[in-house]
Amino acid sequence: MIAEIITIGDELLYGSRIDTNSAFLGNRLDGAGIDVRYMTSTGDNMEFMIEAISLALRRADIVITTGGLGPTDDDITKNAICKVFKRNLIFHEDILERLQLRFSERGLKMPAVNQNQALLPQGAKFLPNKTGSALGIIIEERGKVFCSMPGVPHEMRAMTDDELIPRLQSKLGNKxxxxxxxxxxxxxxxxxxxxxxxxxxxxxxxxxxxxxxxxxxxxxxxxxxxxxxxxxxxxxxxxxxxxxxxxxxxxxEDDRELEEVVGELLLKNGLTLAVAESCTGGMLGSRITRASGSSGYFAGGIIAYSNEVKTNSLGVPVETINRFGAVSAETAKAMAAGVIKVTGADVGISVTGIAGPTGGTDEKPVGTIFLGLATTRSSTHRKLRLGTDREINRERSVSAALNFIRKELLGLA
Amino acid sequence: MIAEIITIGDELLYGSRIDTNSAFLGNRLDGAGIDVRYMTSTGDNMEFMIEAISLALRRADIVITTGGLGPTDDDITKNAICKVFKRNLIFHEDILERLQLRFSERGLKMPAVNQNQALLPQGAKFLPNKTGSALGIIIEERGKVFCSMPGVPHEMRAMTDDELIPRLQSKLGNKxxxxxxxxxxxxxxxxxxxxxxxxxxxxxxxxxxxxxxxxxxxxxxxxxxxxxxxxxxxxxxxxxxxxxxxxxxxxxEDDRELEEVVGELLLKNGLTLAVAESCTGGMLGSRITRASGSSGYFAGGIIAYSNEVKTNSLGVPVETINRFGAVSAETAKAMAAGVIKVTGADVGISVTGIAGPTGGTDEKPVGTIFLGLATTRSSTHRKLRLGTDREINRERSVSAALNFIRKELLGLA
CATH class of the missing domain: 3.30.70.2860 (Alpha-Beta Plaits)
Structure with a gap:
């Protein structure tokens, strides 16, 4: 089976948004054994959309679009679909009721424009949207499958995994x-x-x-x-x-993230964790608490962005900072040991470094990061030498800190 | 003038790489007053490339491809170009010499496969590559401009800005x-x-x-x-x-992010900020410290994920938590007031809530979030009712917290 992906939105054409939907869909279709030959992006324009959809329907078995299903005036994908398939938009009372319920459950009044979202092309099936108001649309005609989904990535992703891929898989042969x-x-x-x-x-x-x-x-x-x-x-x-x-x-060797693997290791060992973060500013704690069971092993910690917080809240001696610097193995270890004392956790992990883009010196250039790891008995450190991009350095430091904990717990250090 | 962009590479089709080249080119072309109508990605496949290039040449004045110009066997874009334009590949001695020089300047011997890169379609002009070995190619025929560039983003970007856009601009009217x-x-x-x-x-x-x-x-x-x-x-x-x-x-009304706007407001008012985070686990601090000047106004804070940290490190009274709950206006305000005391900051902002997917009750369903904001003189709160997706709830809480600070500082509350 051959598939083609079309992503819709003026913002894609003038580059104010990078299209991540195509890659996600390409990955999922490939995983289901479906070959993607072309991906096309076009604007919120009736003529271009009709041309792109018509062409894709000629050269592929499965055509998937994302974008342009929102309630506002620039969302015209449904109208383009109706022109291509020569169908009318039909109003669905039951969809409207579900939409109104969605809003009222949050204590909100549904804006009148959202009524548009109860309109579907005649004969189309709809795909539910767990996290947004725009439904997906499926039309099957002459052996082709056409599917239109919202452009908001998390809505499209959930809809693809929960609804679209299972339906497509049922059509595949014995590969x-x-x-x-x-x-x-x-x-x-x-x-x-x-x-x-x-x-x-x-x-x-x-x-x-x-x-x-x-x-x-x-x-x-x-x-x-x-x-x-x-x-x-x-x-x-x-x-x-x-x-x-x-x-x-x-x-x-599965889909778990590193923070989940570390969390499970902590749980298994009956240990609790606390963080002391300088240049990452909370990113490590944020990553650990992505996992919904993290309250079982994560106490919290201190964001010690300023030196005052390092000394006052974490008890890092002023002389340690003065002698070795805020970015040093000694400070990293003192931060990790400090956060154990403050929180009562069993393991403390710290990050201090020069994330950039400024603040580097010859001795400690931008990208110099120290990680500290302490238990009630001992403390150790790692030095990282990363690049010059602030956000990448922060992301990499967080991953390295999680891996530091993993290796310690597994005795791989 | 109408342009069309084609990005080439199997890795794009099965989603193991996100196409950022199209957005970059779309942005640069738009900035030069050139309309992009379609962007297409296709694989390292002769037939698909020829179809994509031929179609684009029919419907656009300017066609730009990226990818497939490297020296290895899967790089076949030049052959596809030769088929579309009915030309032969011509060997350029001068280009080979320049390539060999490039390698020898780095003390490297040029691998034999790189000789391919001295082959250009007959009659094509080339665009120099400052940072890589693949040259860009320009062919002008019957009023159309065709340009092929390497897929490596930084090579393509420099070539676009230094070579391609100046050439295209000289052809434009006065739009x-x-x-x-x-x-x-x-x-x-x-x-x-x-x-x-x-x-x-x-x-x-x-x-x-x-x-x-x-x-x-x-x-x-x-x-x-x-x-x-x-x-x-x-x-x-x-x-x-x-x-x-x-x-x-x-x-x-410019490209600044909310955290930068809030940071500038704090700086202008000579105020420092600290955070007290429960369900966001550090995400608010992480977002604030994305801005590289944030040390000018951000002290740090406490990640109070467990109730023990809320009481021990932030001084939230046990009776407040027992009477109103950890997720309540009272706890949020006490957390914000507490973090000011601990850090000495002027403004404290807190987040406590049920991010989900579990932990909700009838009274406080998943998505119930309280924000607290305290100064040394007063404290106030906001209640949010969000959805059921943990990560989205956390992201939205962080944005709402930043907006809470913005509105307070501007007197918009």
Missing amino acids: VIQRHKIRTIGISEAALSEKIRPALKFAEGVSLAYLPSYRGVDLCIKGVGTITAEVESGVELLVNGIRRTASKYIFT | VIQRHKIRTIGISEAALSEKIRPALKFAEGVSLAYLPSYRGVDLCIKGVGTITAEVESGVELLVNGIRRTASKYIFT
């Missing part, structure tokens, strides 16, 4: 696709590739892709074939080579 | 384009549209787009015409209508 993900942290894409390459054995139909991000490098293994046992053993062969050569960098 | 952005916070897209719509007057060539996100709704106004004064007055007319009806929601 066997197996995927396996190995998530690593603490090693660059190039170094990881050098390390694992000698051990990699590729059976037919098995491929490996590297997906680097600030949060580590994911290895995506894909096997395609017609016989399940063959596909599985090919994937297994490759996976084993990676495991044998890169085990200490692998934090999980 | 006038003006853009204006108005950024709002604290109101939904639909409610904003209802509020401003009666005041909107659209002169010819002037348009308005809504860009909603968790961080507020941006209004993008664009005016196009031939006479500067007319375009300006048309944009001004629309902008004035929006300002008149939505002024208290507008936090800026």
Whole structure:
């Protein structure tokens, strides 16, 4: 099956928004064994939309659009769909009632413009939207599947995973696709590739892709074939080579994030955690508390952005800061030890550094970050030398801090 | 002049890389007064590339591709160009010499595969590449301009700004384009549209787009015409209508983020800020410290995820938590007042709530969030009723907290 993706919005054409929907959909369709050949972006313009949708319907089996389903005047995707499929918009009383309920549950009055969202092309099925007011639309005609979803990424993502992909999968044939993900942290894409390459054995139909991000490098293994046992053993062969050569960098082989893996390790060891953050300003705590069960092991901590807070709230001695600097192994360790005392947690982790873009010196250039880790018995540190981009340095420091805890708890340090 | 952008690479189609080149080019072309109507991504496949390029040449005056110009086997864009334009690849001795020099200057021997990069389609002009080995290609034929650039973002960006845009500008007429952005916070897209719509007057060539996100709704106004004064007055007319009806929601009319606007207000008033965060776990502090000058007004704060930290580090009375709950106006105010005492800051802001997905009750369902704001003289609070998605609730709480500070400092509360 061939699919084509169309993302809609003037803001995409003049570059005030980067299109992340196409990549998400491409990933999900590929995962379902559906080939994407073209992705197109066009503006909130009837003529361009009609041309793009019509062309896609000629050259693909599945056409998916995102964007232009909102309630305001510039949202005209439904009208374009009606022109392409020669259908009328039909008002759905039940959809309106559900919309009104959505608003009233939050104590809000539904704005009148939202009534538009109860209009659907004749004969279309709708896809529910868990987090927004715009419904998705599915039209099936002459063996083609056309689907239109809202452009708001989190709404589109949930709708794709919960509604669209299951429906498409039921239409697919007997191709066997197996995927396996190995998530690593603490090693660059190039170094990881050098390390694992000698051990990699590729059976037919098995491929490996590297997906680097600030949060580590994911290895995506894909096997395609017609016989399940063959596909599985090919994937297994490759996976084993990676495991044998890169085990200490692998934090999980499923979809869990590093903060969840660390959280589970803490829980298993019956330990609680607290943070002391300078340059990350709360980002580490924010990342830890993304996991909804984090109250089971996370106490909280101190955002010690100024030196006063470092000394007053964390008890870092003034002389430590004066002698070694606020960005130093000594201060990092004192911060981690301090936050244990203040919060009563079992493990303290700290971050202090020069995130940039200014503030560097010859001795401590921008990107110099110290992590401290303390228990009630001991303290240790790590030094990072990162780049010059402030936000990337902060993100990387947070990932490194989580990995520091992981390695300590696993005795990999 | 109409332009079309084509980005090439298998990794784009299966979503392992997000296409940022299209948005960059769209932005630069728009800035030069060139309309982009379609952006297409396709794979490293001869047939798909030829179809995409041929179609684009039919419907646009300017066609720009990125990707597939590297030296390895999967880089076949030049061959596709030769097929579309019916030309041969010609070897350029001078380009090879320059390539060899590039490598030898770095003390490297040029790999043999790089010789391919001295091949250009017959009659093409080349665009130099300051930071990489792949040259850009320009072909002009029958009034159309075709340009192919490398896919590596920083190489493509420098080539666009230094070489491509200056060449295109020399071909343009006297079209006038003006853009204006108005950024709002604290109101939904639909409610904003209802509020401003009666005041909107659209002169010819002037348009308005809504860009909603968790961080507020941006209004993008664009005016196009031939006479500067007319375009300006048309944009001004629309902008004035929006300002008149939505002024208290507008936090800026430039590219600044809300945290920067709040930071500048604090600086102007000579005030320092501290945070006390429960459910956001540090996300508010992280957002505030995205701004690189934030040490000028941000002291730090307490991540009071557990009740023990709320009482021990922030001094929230146990009886306040017992009587009203950790998620209450009273606790929020006590947290904000507490963090001022601990840090010595002038303004304290707190967040406590049920981010979800679990932990809600009938009285306080998931999405119930309290914000507290304290100065040394007084304290006040806001109650939010958000949705059920944990991460969205946290993001929205952070934006609402920043807006709370903004409104207090401006006396808009």
